[in-house]
Amino acid sequence: MIRVGVNGYGTIGKRVADAVRAQPDMEVCGVAKRSPNYVAVGATEAGYPVYAADDDRAHEFAAAGIDLAGSVDKLVAESDVVVDATPSGVGAENRPLYEHHDTPALFQGGEDATVAEVSFNARVNYDEAEDADYVRVVSCNTTGLSRFLAPLYENYGIEKARVTLVRRGGDPDQTGRGPINDAVPDPISIPSHHGPDVQTIFPKLDIDTIGLKVPTTMMHLHTVNVTLENEPDDVTEIRDRLRSEDRILTIPDYAGIDGAGTLKDFALDAGRPRGDIWENCVWEESITLRGRDLYCMQAIHQESDVVPENVDAIRALSGHLTGPESRSLTNETLGIGFSRLDGRESRTLDRQTAD
Numbered sequence: 436m437i438r439v440g441v442n443g444y445g446t447i448g449k450r451v452a453d454a455v456r457a458q459p460d461m462e463v464c465g466v467a468k469r470s471p472n473y474v475a476v477g478a479t480e481a482g483y484p485v486y487a488a489d490d491d492r493a494h495e496f497a498a499a500g501i502d503l504a505g506s507v508d509k510l511v512a513e514s515d516v517v518v519d520a521t522p523s524g525v526g527a528e529n530r531p532l533y534e535h536h537d538t539p540a541l542f543q544g545g546e547d548a549t550v551a552e553v554s555f556n557a558r559v560n561y562d563e564a565e566d567a568d569y570v571r572v573v574s575c576n577t578t579g580l581s582r583f584l585a586p587l588y589e590n591y592g593i594e595k596a597r598v599t600l601v602r603r604g605g606d607p608d609q610t611g612r613g614p615i616n617d618a619v620p621d622p623i624s625i626p627s628h629h630g631p632d633v634q635t636i637f638p639k640l641d642i643d644t645i646g647l648k649v650p651t652t653m654m655h656l657h658t659v660n661v662t663l664e665n666e667p668d669d670v671t672e673i674r675d676r677l678r679s680e681d682r683i684l685t686i687p688d689y690a691g692i693d694g695a696g697t698l699k700d701f702a703l704d705a706g707r708p709r710g711d712i713w714e715n716c717v718w719e720e721s722i723t724l725r726g727r728d729l730y731c732m733q734a735i736h737q738e739s740d741v742v743p744e745n746v747d748a749i750r751a752l753s754g755h756l757t758g759p760e761s762r763s764l765t766n767e768t769l770g771i772g773f774s775r776l777d778g779r780e781s782r783t784l785d786r787q788t789a790d
């Protein structure tokens with residue numbers, strides 16, 4: 436069993452902890468929290484030993500009736516791997532703690548790429564993490580772009596990718612985030628950080644990205660234009676390739692899923708925990724081919740698409756399964772592909788129309 440400690444138990448950390456617990460070869464040895472808020476109460480109710488991220492605030496947990504298992508130092512010492520899911524920049528500050536205990540660690544996409552030896556996407560470069568001690572799981576947007584671009588890159592070559600990212604303003608629990616009534620270029624400069632970040636996964640890829648933020652908490656939405664090096668036979672070929680990807684959910688037009696709101700409703704109806712959607716959501720109707728130019732729109736659930744990637748990265752670091760074996764086990768245990776809409780495995784919606 437791989438003993439996993441989670442340092443930073445927020446949006447990403449709590450989801451990764453639950454996903455780790457669902458694995459037959461992993462256990463959660465504890466989670467580190469700074470404050471005894473409702474999320475900390477949830478962690479104790481879920482049965483996770485809670486450690487104090489901040490020794491100075493340990494007394495606050497006692498006052499709230501939460502028994503601490505120790506300090507984060509002890510958690511790191513007892514873990515085979517630590518998943519650091521602290522806010523952007525804090526992970527880099529924590530790295531000396533992991534080095535001190537000789538404990539391998541995963542960092543998240545908000546960290547600079549220099550925080551780790553490898554930037555990771557399970558579909559593209561699982562093997563590169565096998566010899567590493569420190570791995571960065573790239574951000575939600577970079578994960579979504581890497582999954583989408585991988586089959587195109589492998590099968591046709593990519594001359595140039597251009598992506599506009601319509602980014603959700605904040606997560607549902609980020610009450611202080613905006614914009615409230617605006618659409619904000621973010622960043623105003625071009626390219627946004629996403630293009631260079633995708634190049635940490637595909638070093639030779641020519642990609643430009645533009646980012647903006649809008650007043651929603653639900654999902655990010657990407658409009659993608661990829662100029663392929665070699666022309667596919669037809670658009671059906673592309674659609675079938677995307678359908679065959681394990682972490683891409685292709686949305687047929689009959690489903691009536693017309694945006695992030697209906698996607699989230701579908702996920703909740705399908706019984707997904709927290710309404711999570713671990714897969715890229717690609718609208719089949721949007722897949723359009725003009726010669727070598729491919730156009731498409733996809734939605735990315737920012738709170739959850741990196742979760743299976745973290746699970747696979749833990750295995751990659753530990754080195755006991757291959758990439759395909761790990762992905763398959765993660766998919767099976769989490770239920771990824773459980774409610775596909777293309778008629779192959781759907782238990783929630785039967786395909787009503789033929790191609």
Ligand SMILES: NC(=O)C1=CN([C@@H]2O[C@H](COP(=O)(O)OP(=O)(O)OC[C@H]3O[C@@H](n4cnc5c(N)ncnc54)[C@H](O)[C@@H]3O)[C@@H](O)[C@H]2O)C=CC1
Pocket residue numbers: 442443444445446447448467468469470488520521522523524525543544545546573574575576606737738741
């Ligand atoms: N929320 C999102 O949409 C996504 C976030 N990420 C990345 O994941 C990382 C974490 O982000 P979120 O989970 O959204 O943040 P969050 O703010 O929801 O959770 C971070 C947690 O870490 C705690 N924390 C703060 N300082 C700490 C410390 N020194 N030691 C231990 N815990 C500490 C916070 O109290 C909070 O509970 C960031 O790098 C972010 O860029 C990646 C993909 C998507």
Ligand SMILES: O=C(OP(=O)(O)O)[C@H](O)COP(=O)(O)O
Pocket residue numbers: 544545574575576577602604605629737
């Ligand atoms: O890593 C993310 O997005 P990003 O790839 O747009 O930086 C997460 O959605 C967190 O983004 P945030 O920095 O807007 O909270």
